[in-house]
Amino acid sequence: MAVDILHTRNLFLRCMCGIYMFAFGSLYLQVPGLYGEKGILPAHTQLPNLKYPKQCFLDKLTVLCFSSYVGLNVSYMMELLALAGTVFSFVGMVWKTWCTATLYLLLWGTYLSLYQVGQTFLWFQWDILLLEIGFLTILVAPVSRRAWSEYRPRNLVTMWLIRWALFRLMFASGVVKLQSGCPTWWGLTALPLHYESQCIPTPLAWFFYQLPGWWHKLSVVATYVIEIPVPFMFFSPVRSHRLFSCYSQVLLQVMILLSGNYNFFNILTLTLCISLMDDVHLGYQHVKDLSFGFISYVKNTCSWMGKWVGFGVLAYYTMAYFSLRVTPQGTIESSVAFTRPRFDSWVSRAVPLSIAIGAFSLVITVAEALTSALFEVRGFLDKIGVFITTLIYSVAAITMFGISLVPYTALDRPTNQRVWPLFHHLYDHTLDLQLTSAYGLFRRMTGVDGRPEVILEGAESLDGPWIEYEFPYKPGSLDHAPPFVAPHQPRLDWQLWFAALGVYNLNPWLISLAHRLLSGQPEVISLLDPSSAWRKSPPKYIKASKYIYQYTTPVEGESGNWWKRTLKEDYLPIFTVDHAPLVEYLRKIGTIGTMDIPATNQPLQQVLDTVRSYVDTVDPAVLLWGIFLTACAIIWTKRSTKPILMYHAS
Secondary structure: OOOOOHHHHHHHHHHHHHHHHHHHHHHHOOHHHHHOOOOOOOHHHHOOOOOOHHHHHHHHOOHHHHHHHHOOOHHHHHHHHHHHHHHHHHHHHHOHHHOOHHHHHHHHHHHHHHHOOOHHHHOOHHHHHHHHHHHHHHHHOOOOHHHOOOOOOHHHHHHHHHHHHHHHHHHHHHHHHHHOOOHHHHOOOHHHHHHHHOOOEOHHHHHHHOOOHHHHHHHHHHHHHHHOOHHHHHHOOOHHHHHHHHHHHHHHHHHHHHHEOOOOHHHHHHHHHHHHOOOOOOOOOOOOOOOOHHHHHHHHHHHHHHHHHHHHHHHHHHHHHOOOEEOOOOOEEOOOOOOHHHHHHHHHHHHHHHHHHHHHHHHHHHHHHHHHHHHOOOOHHHHHHHHHHHHHHHHHHHHHHHHHHHHHHHHOHHHHHHOOHHHHHHHHHOHHHOOOOOOOOOOOOOOOOOEEEEEEEEEOOOOOOOEEOOOOOOOOOOOOOOOOOOOOOOHHHHHHHHHOOOOHHHOHHHHHHHHHHHHOOHHHHOOOOOOOOOOOOOOOEEEEEEEEEEEOOOOHHHHOOOEEEEEEEEEEEEEOOOOHHHHHHHHHHOOOOOOOOOOOOHHHHHHHHHHHHHHOOOOHHHHHHHHHHHHHHHHHHHHHHHHHHHHHHO
8 A cells, every 4th residue: 555544534533523622612602592491492392202202312313302311401401412522522632542433423413413403593504514524424433442543444435435525515615606696606796795795704804805806806716716626636546636626625715714704614624625635745654656667657757747737727727717817907807708508518517427536436445445455454354354344334435425416416407316216215314314415605695785784772762762782793883893703603693694684574583582682581691792781681672673784995994993884674673572472473483481391400400500600701712712722732742742751661
């Protein structure tokens, strides 16, 4: 075997622990306000069969059904699961030998349990992606701690599944932008709108927004190239192609990370890019070229020619399809040089071609793994055992590949209809497990005329004054600077962004939020900004208005304002806490008037309350980064002390 991926796999596994740690930790901080008995969307309403735990589990596939066995109600059980997930992820990140299939099965099952009752606050593509990659990580991880540092041929097959997931994510995200027919994507003008209208921008997004138009267009072209043709290089036999495609994705994700707060999503995508690396690239191994003489010369020449032919073709078609040209002023102008029908025709060929390339690559990878099991493992019994194990994992990989084709081929309906019916059947029967899904980020660009924002206001009298509620992260006050908050995801702030794109009737959680604020529920109030005027006592009346926010220009920004806004329309009618239609509606959907199961384990409940009393005093982003840096410090300390221990031992 010339190049191994043992250390590459191990790096991926530890990074997945870090991502789980961010995901569980961020959700834990918000459970009482979002899912408590008096939260916005009480979780116990999603488990109507709580009195019959086994039947409840069969219906919802969540261990929350067994809350009564622990002596906790559902919301406290959610806190316990999220907290346990954070701790186990921390342990796996620090002590790498704990990163076994058992640990990842535990983490995946725990996050799935939370997802099943998460409702609209957990229905994001990155939550679904984490569940898919989390399940694949169970296959990637070693079965036992003893096998952590041992090479296994199956590593090639299981890490290939991660590469295929990355391909589907990136390729689909690029294709849907053009399939949607969004004029901003076709006109290459989407990027400044993205900087301004994304859910929670960072301060750098304001500065990026001020860049010239030609640069924004060129950046959109780069996005298309990185997301559509470059992912095909993931499966290239030329190693430099794979590394180029890897760092192209890294560049894109870093730019998104700098301009927007997308919680753990960008870090998860960066972790998937590890599947394009190998131990040689990470510095753990040297290439062993066993060929010599003329054979070595031919091999190196073919590799060199293949590398530059690939890059040349990519550069040629990029310039041709986007009419790249340098102006006398030194700028680079660009425009889409193909039509919608032509693109649709290309997609109808590219999707089945990508499946063929993926299938061929998987077959080659499986053959390489099985060959390695036969010829690189010593001992007859060990050889047979490793071969059978590799074969089992290969069958699992082929099955997962087939199931993934069902949502992936949503990009092209005729191809979807040609997918083997068995894979459709398997996909339908595993849908609740979120083993795979369709992806496609930023399908259409919103905020063409500015970003819509829902602003909640409270008052003691119908005549006012109406005082706005302040949220910690979403735009509100004009001088409120966009924050850096990732990897924390403030899910309420995010949902308020989605609510602004529609009407309140389609967002029952918003009506529940209004009632909880009028009731002065502490769990929900804690989700507000500390400076909000209504944190101490609730108002008598509440309403909401829709505003259109826009970035200030550099001249306007000298006043200290990041935003300017105009009132568009009334959004939420005036409510009081005892408003009869409001109360009747909330009773009908079960938000109020239903009781969680009683908590009987008072000692455990007190422990959870004590832990929360400490963590609630720390900013969520600071807390999450603090835990992460603590893990990094422990890892560094362990590595730095190892040579000292070896020196004393000698």
